[in-house]
Amino acid sequence: MDPIEMHSDSPAWGFFVKVAFAIAIGATFIGIYLLPGELVVKGYFLISSLFLVFATITMSKTVRDQHEADRLHNKISEARTSKMIREMDID
Numbered sequence: 001m002d003p004i005e006m007h008s009d010s011p012a013w014g015f016f017v018k019v020a021f022a023i024a025i026g027a028t029f030i031g032i033y034l035l036p037g038e039l040v041v042k043g044y045f046l047i048s049s050l051f052l053v054f055a056t057i058t059m060s061k062t063v064r065d066q067h068e069a070d071r072l073h074n075k076i077s078e079a080r081t082s083k084m085i086r087e088m089d090i091d
Helices: 011-034 039-090
Strands: none
């Protein structure tokens, strides 16, 4: 496979995604810190937020891996079909 085909994001997009992620995490932590209430409530929100981030990253990686596996499967299927058609044309 062509490496350009596999990775089509621009460096600016990668930078934007990382900055947006950092801002979202920072805003969440500041919001939890400034939240009026007991420490146990703040701790619950912090752990829940961290778990949500972990689950989101894991889910996005799983979806991406499945998509890449499907693309590879389709390429192999397409190559087999092309080979069968070429073999039929020769005969």
